[in-house]
Amino acid sequence: FFERPDRHHGRNEDISGRAGASCIGTGSLIVGTMATHVHLPVIPVNPQEKHAQAIVDYAVEANVLQHVRANRWLALDIGSFRVARFNWVVFTFASAVLWAFVIGVMASEQKDAEGAKFNGALTVFAVWQKWITQNFTWLYIGTQDAWGIFVLYMAFSRFGHLKLGKDNEQPAFNDATWFSMLFCSGIGIGLYFYGVSEPIYYYRLSYENKLFKVPFQNDDQRAQQALFVVLYHWGFHAWGAYILVALLLGFVAFRWDMPMTFRIAFYPLLGDVVYGFFGDVVDFLSMACTTFGVCTSLGFGCDILLAGLRRVDCGTGAFCESNVPADDGSESDKAKAWKVGIIAIITLIASISVVTGLDKGLKTISQVTFGLGNLLLLSLVYLDNTWYLINSYVQSVGHYMQYLVLIGFQTDAFEQLSLEFVPTASTLWDQASFRDVDGNATTDKIWANKVYTDVTKATGRPMGDPAEYFGSHSSSWIDAWTIFYWGWWVSWAPFVGIFVATISRGRTIRQVVLGAFLAPIVYSFFFLIILGSLGIKMQRVVELGLNHPADWVAGTVNCTAMGYDKSGTPFSQDAVALANIGYFSLACRAHPDRLYDVLSPYGSGMFKFLGIITLMGVALYFVTSSDSGSFVDDTLSAGGLMHCPIPQRIYWAVTEGACAMALMYSGGSNAIAALQNVSIISGFPLTIGICFMCASLHRAAKYDMGEKDIMDSTRFITGLFDFTEGFSPNMPAGVVLPNVRERLLSLSISWAAPFFTLHDMNIKIFSPAKASLITATVAAMFVCWIGCMFGEISSVNASYVGWVMYTCMITSIMYVRVKAREAYNVYGYWLEDTFSCLVMWPFVCSQLSLQAKALEPIVDINIDQNALIYAHLKKDHQASQDDKIPFQNTPQVARATEIVHPFTLHTHKIQSPVSTTAVQANMLVDGYPSQELGPIDGRIMMPHASMIPPASMIPPASMIPPA
Numbered sequence: 001f002f003e004r005p006d007r008h009h010g011r012n013e014d015i016s017g018r019a020g021a022s023c024i025g026t027g028s029l030i031v032g033t034m035a036t037h038v039h040l041p042v043i044p045v046n047p048q049e050k051h052a053q054a055i056v057d058y059a060v061e062a063n064v065l066q067h068v069r070a071n072r073w074l075a076l077d078i079g080s081f082r083v084a085r086f087n088w089v090v091f092t093f094a095s096a097v098l099w100a101f102v103i104g105v106m107a108s109e110q111k112d113a114e115g116a117k118f119n120g121a122l123t124v125f126a127v128w129q130k131w132i133t134q135n136f137t138w139l140y141i142g143t144q145d146a147w148g149i150f151v152l153y154m155a156f157s158r159f160g161h162l163k164l165g166k167d168n169e170q171p172a173f174n175d176a177t178w179f180s181m182l183f184c185s186g187i188g189i190g191l192y193f194y195g196v197s198e199p200i201y202y203y204r205l206s207y208e209n210k211l212f213k214v215p216f217q218n219d220d221q222r223a224q225q226a227l228f229v230v231l232y233h234w235g236f237h238a239w240g241a242y243i244l245v246a247l248l249l250g251f252v253a254f255r256w257d258m259p260m261t262f263r264i265a266f267y268p269l270l271g272d273v274v275y276g277f278f279g280d281v282v283d284f285l286s287m288a289c290t291t292f293g294v295c296t297s298l299g300f301g302c303d304i305l306l307a308g309l310r311r312v313d314c315g316t317g318a319f320c321e322s323n324v325p326a327d328d329g330s331e332s333d334k335a336k337a338w339k340v341g342i343i344a345i346i347t348l349i350a351s352i353s354v355v356t357g358l359d360k361g362l363k364t365i366s367q368v369t370f371g372l373g374n375l376l377l378l379s380l381v382y383l384d385n386t387w388y389l390i391n392s393y394v395q396s397v398g399h400y401m402q403y404l405v406l407i408g409f410q411t412d413a414f415e416q417l418s419l420e421f422v423p424t425a426s427t428l429w430d431q432a433s434f435r436d437v438d439g440n441a442t443t444d445k446i447w448a449n450k451v452y453t454d455v456t457k458a459t460g461r462p463m464g465d466p467a468e469y470f471g472s473h474s475s476s477w478i479d480a481w482t483i484f485y486w487g488w489w490v491s492w493a494p495f496v497g498i499f500v501a502t503i504s505r506g507r508t509i510r511q512v513v514l515g516a517f518l519a520p521i522v523y524s525f526f527f528l529i530i531l532g533s534l535g536i537k538m539q540r541v542v543e544l545g546l547n548h549p550a551d552w553v554a555g556t557v558n559c560t561a562m563g564y565d566k567s568g569t570p571f572s573q574d575a576v577a578l579a580n581i582g583y584f585s586l587a588c589r590a591h592p593d594r595l596y597d598v599l600s601p602y603g604s605g606m607f608k609f610l611g612i613i614t615l616m617g618v619a620l621y622f623v624t625s626s627d628s629g630s631f632v633d634d635t636l637s638a639g640g641l642m643h644c645p646i647p648q649r650i651y652w653a654v655t656e657g658a659c660a661m662a663l664m665y666s667g668g669s670n671a672i673a674a675l676q677n678v679s680i681i682s683g684f685p686l687t688i689g690i691c692f693m694c695a696s697l698h699r700a701a702k703y704d705m706g707e708k709d710i711m712d713s714t715r716f717i718t719g720l721f722d723f724t725e726g727f728s729p730n731m732p733a734g735v736v737l738p739n740v741r742e743r744l745l746s747l748s749i750s751w752a753a754p755f756f757t758l759h760d761m762n763i764k765i766f767s768p769a770k771a772s773l774i775t776a777t778v779a780a781m782f783v784c785w786i787g788c789m790f791g792e793i794s795s796v797n798a799s800y801v802g803w804v805m806y807t808c809m810i811t812s813i814m815y816v817r818v819k820a821r822e823a824y825n826v827y828g829y830w831l832e833d834t835f836s837c838l839v840m841w842p843f844v845c846s847q848l849s850l851q852a853k854a855l856e857p858i859v860d861i862n863i864d865q866n867a868l869i870y871a872h873l874k875k876d877h878q879a880s881q882d883d884k885i886p887f888q889n890t891p892q893v894a895r896a897t898e899i900v901h902p903f904t905l906h907t908h909k910i911q912s913p914v915s916t917t918a919v920q921a922n923m924l925v926d927g928y929p930s931q932e933l934g935p936i937d938g939r940i941m942m943p944h945a946s947m948i949p950p951a952s953m954i955p956p957a958s959m960i961p962p963a
Contacts, residue, residue, distance in 0.1 A: 039714050040714050040715050040732070040735070041714070041715075042699070042703060042710050042711075042713055042714065042715055043268050043271065043700070044272060044732075045703075047255075047256065047703060047704045047706070048706075050255065050257055051166060051167060051255070055165075055166060055169075058259045058640050058641060058642050059641070059643045061075075061085060061641060063259075064259050064638070064639050064640055064641045067258060067275060067639065067640065068275070069276065072088060072280070073085075073087060073088070073639070074086055074087075074088040074091075082645035082646075083645055083647050083648075084645055084647065084648050085638050085641055085644055085645055085648065086637045086638045086639070086641075086644075087280065087283070087637065089277070089284075090280050090283045090284045090287070090637050093280070093281075094283075094284040094633070094636075094637060097284065098287075098291055098655055098659055099655070099658075101659060101662070102658050102661075102662040105119065105122065105663065105666045106662050106665070106666055108120040108666070109666060119674075121666075122666065122674040122677070125674060125677040126677050127427070128677070128681050129676070129677035129680045129681055130427050132483075132487075132680055132681065132684050133478075133479035133483040133484075133680060134416065134426060134428050134479065136684070137412070137416065137479075137483060140483050140486040140487065140687065141409065141482070141486070142409075143687055143690070143691055144237040144240060144241070144408075144486050144489075145237070145409060146691075146694070147241055147690065148237060148239075150698075151240055151243050151244050151247070151513055152513065154247065154513070154697065154698075154701070155509055155510045155512075155513035155514065155517075156510070158705075159701040159705070160508065160509050160510035160513075161508055161509075161510065162251070162255070162508060162509050162701060162704060162705070163254075163509075164247070164251055164254050164501065164504055164505055164506065164507055164508075164509070164512065165250075165505050165506045165507075166254075166255070169254075169505065169506040170506050171505070171506040171507050172503060172504075172505040172506050173363075173503055175515070176367075177363060177366075178504070178515070179370075179519060179520070180366045180369075180370035181363065181366045181499075181503050182500060182503070182515075182516050182519075183366075183370055183373075183520055183523065188369065188373070188621035188624065189297045189300055189301050189618060190234075190297065190300060191234075191373075191524060191527045191528060191531075192304055192614065192618050192621070193300040193301070194230070194528075195527060195528055195531035195532065196532065196534070196535040196586070196594045196595045196597070197535075197591050197594045198233075198532070199226040199227055199528075199532035199535055200226075200536075200539065200586045200594060202225065202226035202229050203222065203223055203226040203535075203536055203539065204539055204550055204555055204556070204557050204586070204587035205555060205556060205557075205587055206557060206558075206559040206587055207556060208555075208556055209554060209555035210467075210472070210473040210474070210553075210554055210555060211225070211229070211473045211477065211555060212471075212472075212473050213228070213229055213403075213407055213410070214228055214406075214407065219552035222555065223536050224395070224396065224399055226532070226536065227392070227399070227532050227533070227536075228396065228399045228400055228403060228407075229407075229481075230532055231396060231397075231400045231525055231528065232400070232403075232404070232407055232482075233481065233482065233485045234485075234521075234525075234528055235400060235404075235524075236408075236521065237408065237485075237486065238485070238489050238521075239517050239520060239521060241489050241490055241493040241497075242489070242492070242493060242496045242497055242516075243500070243512065243513060243516055243517045244493075244497075244690060244693060244697070245265065245493045245497025245498075245500075245501075245690065245693060246496070246498075246500035246501040246504060246512065246516065247501075247509055247512060247697055248265050248497075248696055248697040248700070249262070249265055249498055250500075250501035250502075250504055250505065250512070251509075251697065251700055251701070252264045252265070252267055252700060253501065253640075254501075254506075255704065258640075259641070260498060260501065260502060260635060260640045260642070261279070261283055261636055261640045262283050262286040262494050262636060263275075263278075263280075263282045263283050265282075265689075265693050266278075266279075266282065266692065266693075266696060267696075268696045268697075268699045268703065269695065269699065270719065270721055271715075271719070271729075272729060272730045273719055273721045273722065273724060273729055276725045277724040277725070278721050278724040278725075281724075282689075283636045283637075284636075285685065286494035286636060286686075287494075287632075287633050287637065288682060289491045289492075289493075289494055289682040289683065289686055290491075290494050290495035290629055290632050290633060290636075291629065291633065291659055292678045292682045293488065293491035293495060293629075293682070293683075294492075294495065294626060294628075294629035294660075295656070295659045295663055295678070296488060296491075296676065296678070296679045297625045298343060298346070298625065298656075298657075298660040298664075299660060299663060301342075301346070301618055301619075301622040302342050302343060302660075302664055303591070303592045304592055304618050305618055305619060305622070306324065306325075306327055306335065306339060306342065306592070307327065307590075307593055307595075308592075308595075308596060308611060308614060309615065310324035310325075310326065311593065311611060312596075312608060312615060315604050315607065316580075316582055316600050316603075316604045316607050317579065317580050318576040318579035319569070324338065325338055326567075327590070327592065328567045328568070328590060336664065336665050339664045339665070340661050340665055343657050343660050343661050344657065344661070346619070346622045346623055346626055347626060347657030349623050350623050350626035350627045350630060350653050350657075351630070351649070351650050351653040351654070353365060353623060353627045354627050354630045354631055354649045354650075354653055355646050355650065365620055365623055365624055365627070366624055369617055369620040369621055369624060372613055372616055372617040372620065373527070373617050375613055376613050376614060377527060377530055379609075379613075380530055380531075380534065380598075380599075381530060383606065384534060384537075384601075384602075388533065389529075389530055389533055392529055392533040393526060393529045393530070396525070396529050397529075400525075411478070412475065412478040414470075414472065415472045415473060415475045415477070415478070416475050416478070417475075418466035418470075418472060418475045419431075419449075420449055420450070420452065421449075421451065421452060421463050421464075421466045422449070422452060422463075422466070423448070423449070423452055423456075423462065424449075431449060431450055431451070432447060432448060432449050432450065433447070433448075433450060434447055435447075435448040435450065435453045484676045484680055486683070487679050487680030487682075487683035487684070488679045488683065489683075490686050490687050491680075491682045491686065494632065494636075494686070495628065495629055496628075498632045498635065498636075499631070499632060500512075500516055504516065509701075531598065534598045535586055535594060535598055538583055538584065538597065538598055538601070539586050539587060541578075541583050542562070542575075542578055542583050542584065542586075543557070543562075543585070545574070545578050545583065546563070546575065546578070557585065557587050557588070559585065559588035562575060562588060563575030563576070564585055564588035567590070568588055568589040568590045568593065570584070581601065582597075582600030582602070582603075583601060584597045586598075595614065596611060596614070599611060626653065627653075629656055630649060630652045630653040631649075633652040634648060634649050634652045663678070695829065695832060699827075709827070710827050712825070713825050713826060713827035714824070714825055714826055714827070715826055715827065716826055716847055716851055717735070717737065717850070717851060717854055717855065718737060718738070718743070718847050718850050719847075720836060720840050720843045720844065720847060722743070727740045727743040728740065738853075743850070746849055746850055747842060747843065747846045749846075750841075750842040750843070750845040750846040750849070753779075753782075754778060754782060754809075754813065754841060754845040755775050755776075755778040755779035755782060757845045757848070757849035758775060758813060758816060758845045758849070759771065759775040760849040760852040760853060761820050761848040761849060761852040762774050762816060763852075764823075764852040764856075764857060765819055765820060765823040765852075765857055765861055765862075766819075767862055774812060774816060777808075777812050778809055778812045778813065781806070781808045781809035781812065782805075782809055784801075784805040785802045785803075785806045786802075788805060789802045809841075810834075810837045810838055813841055813844060813845065814830070814833050814834050816848065817833045817837060817848060818830050819861055820848055820851065820852075821833070822859060822861050823857035823858065823860075824851065824859075825858045
């Protein structure tokens with residue numbers, strides 16, 4: 001096995017003498033000489049040696065340097081004071097992206113024709129977000145389901161006992177501390193922000209609010225639907241991505257002694273390539289995603305804290321007068337200044353916490369925050385209708401279990417189909433384009449939907465409203481809610497995954513899944529159901545108290561008729577009277593106020609008490625989110641160094657706070673929408689990456705257990721990402737790859753004529769006729785694809801035929817790669833081949849060509865593996881044809897036959913008919929199979945006399961049927 005503990009990364013270095021490394025069966029490969037076999041291990045690490053060696057402390061800089069390229073590390077000291085320790089490529093790129101984002105957003109404020117302010121950068125983000133959600137709903141929905149199922153498989157399969165660490169390691173934290181830290185890092189602040197408000201969004205609003213996710217026939221069932229959708233967004237799917245990333249990172253980092261960086265997630269797939277530029281890109285993109293995800297939570301926390309400060313200052317009642325500004329647009333500039341101030345204070349506290357370290361600062365804050373949340377929940381359970389709340393919890397969990405699979409795969413396919421039937425242009429790929437809408441050739445074409453434009457031109461009238469005709473809920477609902485949540489969870493995956501992996505060291509895969517997957521779901525469900533049920537109850541109390549029935553099918557109420565103005569303040573006598581005793585129409589209230597509204601019915605003193613607990617809980621969750629995010633950014637930039645210099649920790653905490661401030665200040669009233677857009681955009685590339693992490697974790701677990709199929713396999717001599725290493729990746733001693741010029745030439749030819757380089761492999765593993773057929777097919781598809789794409793200029797829809805040709809070409813290349821893996825005993829799956837060929841087909845063709853030129857196949861895939869079986873059957877059939885005398889007509893002769901017991905060798909003489917035909921048989925001699933005998937000699941097995949039943953047990957002759 002080959003591993004690289006050396007940080008200098010010589011291109012062809014002899015590592016056999018290094019401690020903890022060994023080369024087994026690497027073979028040799030000389031350019032220009034055909035080698036018969038080179039065995040490169042599937043993953044360049046020796047798990048058994050890793051299990052046996054002592055734990056590596058990555059708080060020690062020298063240990064980190066073993067996994068960082070020599071020209072990447074920057075260390076800066078002032079005297080004896082450590083100032084900086086980081087991978088300068090990762091640090092520079094991440095800083096540039098994040099600060100460019102801050103400056104770009106701050107500098108993009110503009111005014112429209114009416115003088116209203118808007119932010120050009122955030123408008124662009126909104127367009128990008130819309131494009132992603134409309135075109136890739138299927139990807140977000142499908143992958144979340146797949147990740148959750150895969151995580152459960154890993155827990156309950158043969159891999160469940162494997163530890164995130166050495167076999168004899170104990171958990172780093174006790175169960176109570178571990179759980180509180182899990183909860184604080186993952187979803188804490190969002191529960192306060194959405195706990196009351198989200199169910200109300202699904203239950204009642206002041207405008208049409210159709211939502212048909214699960215069947216309902218009355219308002220009770222609609223209320224249950226509202227709670228179910230909340231649990232759907234915060235349950236199984238929310239934690240799937242977190243736990244998958246945590247399992248993989250913890251497994252590779254702690255079991256194989258590698259530094260905790262996001263790049264090591266791809267080590268089981270790509271090997272040492274992750275230590276080069278590829279890994280640098282992965283780490284700095286992970287840092288950007290982490291920061292944007294945390295910024296979203298910080299934005300949520302700002303709104304809740306600002307509203308809470310105002311409400312606690314005012315106390316209970318219908319009206320509120322406070323020095324704290326309202327965030328309803330009336331004091332927008334003052335409110336923005338307060339929000340920036342809140343983020344600045346929280347960033348300062350988080351900086352102090354991150355300086356003290358994970359074991360002290362974050363551990364203590366997490367426990368206190370978890371305790372405050374429990375205090376709030378239990379207080380509400382006892383203050384209100386306890387039995388109603390418990391009933392709601394049990395019932396809602398049951399509904400969640402019943403409809404999870406149904407809704408888990410729902411993409412709103414027919415609702416989103418309506419995007420084609422409206423005049424507003426969609427961003428659906430190839431369903432909107434520049435069209436001649438008015439039929440006037442002299443006017444400019446405009447961006448419009450194809451179907452709507454063609455139909456309206458043909459009929460001369462607009463198309464009907466699909467919502468009215470079909471009764472659908474809004475086509476944008478899934479974009480605004482479900483896809484936002486999935487993008488938010490994914491954007492947090494690097495941050496939460498690294499954090500969960502770090503605090504889960506010493507636990508098994510099964511323990512992490514059950515503890516960090518199922519337990520937080522059960523607890524967060526309790527949080528959400530209690531707050532959501534209280535919100536639904538309050539809305540019903542007000543509707544009944546004001547005698548104002550809602551339209552429960554459409555989910556709407558008339559707020560003006562109920563006595564509420566546009567800002568959510570009650571103005572009618574009855575509405576004010578109800579508000580004074582603590583009951584508000586939550587459907588008419590501002591989002592941040594709803595949490596504090598449900599705390600109001602229990603008296604002014606209790607409201608103050610519950611309000612202060614809520615403020616403290618939100619503020620501390622705010623701190624833990626910022627603290628955890630800064631810790632992860634700092635660790636990634638420093639190549640996995642666990643205790644970075646203090647100035648460096650503070651820098652990342654400040655950078656994170658600056659991004660949140662820029663979004664909150666420049667976004668204005670649309671700041672939350674802007675945060676959501678950034679989360680979805682940053683989560684898109686990570687969604688694809690996490691899919692490969694499933695294969696990476698499965699491969700790592702199989703390899704660690706030493707399973708025969710993967711241990712006996714090898715890998716291609718060249719990698720698809722070798723270009724990130726300048727085509728000179730690190731290889732074992734004696735293995736010499738094609739030089740850079742040959743690699744570039746092969747790749748260039750593959751871009752221009754993939755069939756040419758693919759033919760090198762075809763003639764190596766297939767018969768000449770089949771090889772020529774596949775090569776000709778790929779050539780024809782390639783030419784047709786290019787031709788049809790250019791043909792779109794003069795022939796409408798020709799490009800679609802071109803994409804069909806492209807699909808056929810990719811399928812053919814994939815087939816060759818699958819067969820090449822069989823021929824060369826290369827480990828992998830067809831899904832990996834499919835994606836590789838789909839997006840990197842020139843690299844695949846070049847890889848196959850170089851493999852064919854360098855090595856002879858190990859397996860002849862043209863030989864029928866069942867040939868020997870077929871030959872044996874044919875031989876037996878021929879022998880039966882040669883036997884001219886049927887068995888049933890064979891003359892019978894009576895002869896004495898010895899009956900020999902196999903153990904006692906007692907012999908008895910009987911007369912039995914035996915065929916004269918030579919019958920080959922296997923006999924038992926002394927209880928064991930004998931060698932193949934000649935014609936039967938009459939010796940057969942009979943039981944010993946002691947085993948023969950007495951005569952009394954033999955049935956009478958009258959019971960024996962006639963012959």
